[in-house]
Amino acid sequence: MRKLLFGSALLPLLWLMSGQTWADAAGGAEIFKTKDCNGCHYTEGPAKEKTIEDQLAKKGPELWYAGSKFQAQWLDAWLQDPQIIRLLEYNSLDQPNPGGHAKLAADEAAQVAAFLMTLTSDVVVAGKVKPKSNPKGKLIFKKKMPCSGCHQYEDRGKILGGKSGPSLVGAGTRLNPDWILAYLKNPAEFKPVKMMPVFAGLMKEKDMEKVAAHVATF
Amino acid sequence: MLKRIVLLILFSTVNLLGAGVVSAADGDQLYNFYCAQCHGQGGKGDGPNVTQDFATDPRNFTNADEMQKLSDADIKNVVLDGGPAVSKSALMPPWSKTISEADVVEITKTLRKFCNCEGPTG
Numbered sequence: 001m002r003k004l005l006f007g008s009a010l011l012p013l014l015w016l017m018s019g020q021t022w023a024d025a026a027g028g029a030e031i032f033k034t035k036d037c038n039g040c041h042y043t044e045g046p047a048k049e050k051t052i053e054d055q056l057a058k059k060g061p062e063l064w065y066a067g068s069k070f071q072a073q074w075l076d077a078w079l080q081d082p083q084i085i086r087l088l089e090y091n092s093l094d095q096p097n098p099g100g101h102a103k104l105a106a107d108e109a110a111q112v113a114a115f116l117m118t119l120t121s122d123v124v125v126a127g128k129v130k131p132k133s134n135p136k137g138k139l140i141f142k143k144k145m146p147c148s149g150c151h152q153y154e155d156r157g158k159i160l161g162g163k164s165g166p167s168l169v170g171a172g173t174r175l176n177p178d179w180i181l182a183y184l185k186n187p188a189e190f191k192p193v194k195m196m197p198v199f200a201g202l203m204k205e206k207d208m209e210k211v212a213a214h215v216a217t218f
Numbered sequence: 219m220l221k222r223i224v225l226l227i228l229f230s231t232v233n234l235l236g237a238g239v240v241s242a243a244d245g246d247q248l249y250n251f252y253c254a255q256c257h258g259q260g261g262k263g264d265g266p267n268v269t270q271d272f273a274t275d276p277r278n279f280t281n282a283d284e285m286q287k288l289s290d291a292d293i294k295n296v297v298l299d300g301g302p303a304v305s306k307s308a309l310m311p312p313w314s315k316t317i318s319e320a321d322v323v324e325i326t327k328t329l330r331k332f333c334n335c336e337g338p339t340g
Contacts, residue, residue: 143308
């Protein structure tokens, strides 16, 4: 019965996906359940967090728009060999991230990545942001706005910046550039309750594009 | 238990009022979530973001000498509009699209507990 429901929810995707990817995604969804990944990550949108308590009760980041947020290749590789992204333990301000995230074998990782890549948000407009280092984006990130106060980034081989936000070192291979812009423009869609300030309405749209293009080169 | 119920009631009323902006109406909780990452859980300006390359130290809220120079209105200004709005560092973020004015009033009470001081009168 569960399988049936799952199948019908994904039915429209059948038209878009080749048979092979379809089988992978379905297998990936199964692995996601049997490995208890959903004990710490939820995969059905829209965003559920309404209060600070809701956010603090989470054991891991939400994955319901993973297909819009991540680059498929990065996801596949990370699931096999997870590296620390957030420097502090999830939802902690004083404990370092202990690491040791669940690891998957190559064939499982491929299937789970295929599954996660089917989870998308239609708020993300494709093809808007081209990764490009630019003076305005850099100025905003380092000086005009507090981004660097909470996010690590690499500058001439040195790792600088704050620790409360996910590290943006390697964001250029991890994140979908269009998602970075969508998140800045419409943060409530993805993270209604978060420690990062809302900049939409305080920054010009052009500036958000510039900073997104810049972060996408990290 | 009673405290929980009271909080819940407070909470739902504030929710009705605070259009769109997340509200919780508990100054300490709001402070710990939004401010402690830079200003520190004890308010000493030593949150986890303050590494050696952090250009300007966040205000130490336990320093009464400095904090009594700031009126509640000054605090509200800098919290809503960010450091540059009062010629201070851009590392102090603008929170006007994140935190409601009512919640800034609650957070200010928490800051006043840290310094055990009041702002200038008159």
